[in-house]
Amino acid sequence: MSKKVVFIVMSCLAVLALALGVMAWADGNANQVDYPEGYRQWAHVKSMVLQAGHPFYDTVGGIHHIYANTKALAAMKAGKPHPDGAVIVFDLLEAKSENNAIAEGSRKVVNVMQKNSKKFAATGGWGFEGFKGDTKERVVMDAKSACFDCHAGRKAQDYVFSTYRQ
Amino acid sequence: MSKKVVFIVMSCLAVLALALGVMAWADGNANQVDYPEGYRQWAHVKSMVLQAGHPFYDTVGGIHHIYANTKALAAMKAGKPHPDGAVIVFDLLEAKSENNAIAEGSRKVVNVMQKNSKKFAATGGWGFEGFKGDTKERVVMDAKSACFDCHAGRKAQDYVFSTYRQ
Numbered sequence: 001m002s003k004k005v006v007f008i009v010m011s012c013l014a015v016l017a018l019a020l021g022v023m024a025w026a027d028g029n030a031n032q033v034d035y036p037e038g039y040r041q042w043a044h045v046k047s048m049v050l051q052a053g054h055p056f057y058d059t060v061g062g063i064h065h066i067y068a069n070t071k072a073l074a075a076m077k078a079g080k081p082h083p084d085g086a087v088i089v090f091d092l093l094e095a096k097s098e099n100n101a102i103a104e105g106s107r108k109v110v111n112v113m114q115k116n117s118k119k120f121a122a123t124g125g126w127g128f129e130g131f132k133g134d135t136k137e138r139v140v141m142d143a144k145s146a147c148f149d150c151h152a153g154r155k156a157q158d159y160v161f162s163t164y165r166q
Numbered sequence: 167m168s169k170k171v172v173f174i175v176m177s178c179l180a181v182l183a184l185a186l187g188v189m190a191w192a193d194g195n196a197n198q199v200d201y202p203e204g205y206r207q208w209a210h211v212k213s214m215v216l217q218a219g220h221p222f223y224d225t226v227g228g229i230h231h232i233y234a235n236t237k238a239l240a241a242m243k244a245g246k247p248h249p250d251g252a253v254i255v256f257d258l259l260e261a262k263s264e265n266n267a268i269a270e271g272s273r274k275v276v277n278v279m280q281k282n283s284k285k286f287a288a289t290g291g292w293g294f295e296g297f298k299g300d301t302k303e304r305v306v307m308d309a310k311s312a313c314f315d316c317h318a319g320r321k322a323q324d325y326v327f328s329t330y331r332q
Binding site: 040041043046047048049050051052053054063065067073099101102103107134165166 | 209212214217218220229233266268269270273331
């Protein structure tokens with residue numbers, strides 16, 4: 001083959017490889033959980049403080065607030081499974097204990113559950129993600145082992161731990 | 167005077183007394199703080215736990231959540247004085263400490279600040295009230311001594327303790 005033909009073939013292969021790479025990236029993104037924009041104004045479901053010595057302290061120690069978007073809130077109130085589009089946020093802040101008071105400190109992570117029964121079929125229809133502190137940096141490497149394996153025990157409650165209180 | 171005339175005069179006086187009583191009652195109500203219907207779906211501003219030994223434990227010990235209606239939230243975010251109609255709720259629940267976790271218990275009181283610069287001119291333009299537990303039973307006997315005297319120290323912040331955090 002002439003050098004020209006080799007160049008053309010290699011160029012085509014390079015373009016193909018790039019295209020496949022972009023498609024794989026786009027597909028990966030399509031299965032990502034969205035950052036829950038505006039969740040701080042969603043309905044506040046409940047809160048809890050996990051302290052040193054609690055079995056989950058290393059992973060989610062601190063003060064956390066649960067927020068639900070409109071779809072998730074309606075499902076929680078009705079005690080029904082969540083529809084696609086339901087999003088629940090577990091907003092974890094440091095708990096600063098001082099002078100017999102526990103105040104909120106810096107944000108540690110924004111953990112998110114997003115319902116999409118097709119996209120996230122492998123994990124009960126829920127996508128799981130964590131966004132570090134006040135950033136949009138994703139921290140969950142393996143949603144199954146890091147999140148779903150524990151949520152799986154709540155299958156009868158559509159894999160959700162929190163229930164709405166008045 | 168005939169018995170008939172006496173009867174008519176007495177009847178008129180009775181009606182007048184009743185009317186005055188109703189007016190006084192209505193006027194009293196007009197200066198009452200409204201129950202904050204639907205506040206559980208308002209924006210959650212912040213939370214805190216006050217434990218035994220804290221100077222305010224006897225009055226507001228437990229876990230509390232601050233909620234703001236749309237007007238109050240906008241003022242807090244802008245760092246401006248609150249307009250009439252702004253309402254802030256201090257929702258106080260029991261803090262149940264168990265196994266290195268602090269969970270929410272029963273509701274103790276729903277404390278409310280409602281801005282109306284004319285109605286509540288004597289207390290910085292804010293009306294103060296507390297509603298017992300999950301009821302609408304009013305518990306604040308004297309808003310000035312029970313609430314305003316402490317809030318007065320926050321005059322530069324329009325008498326509000328909480329500030330909005332992201």
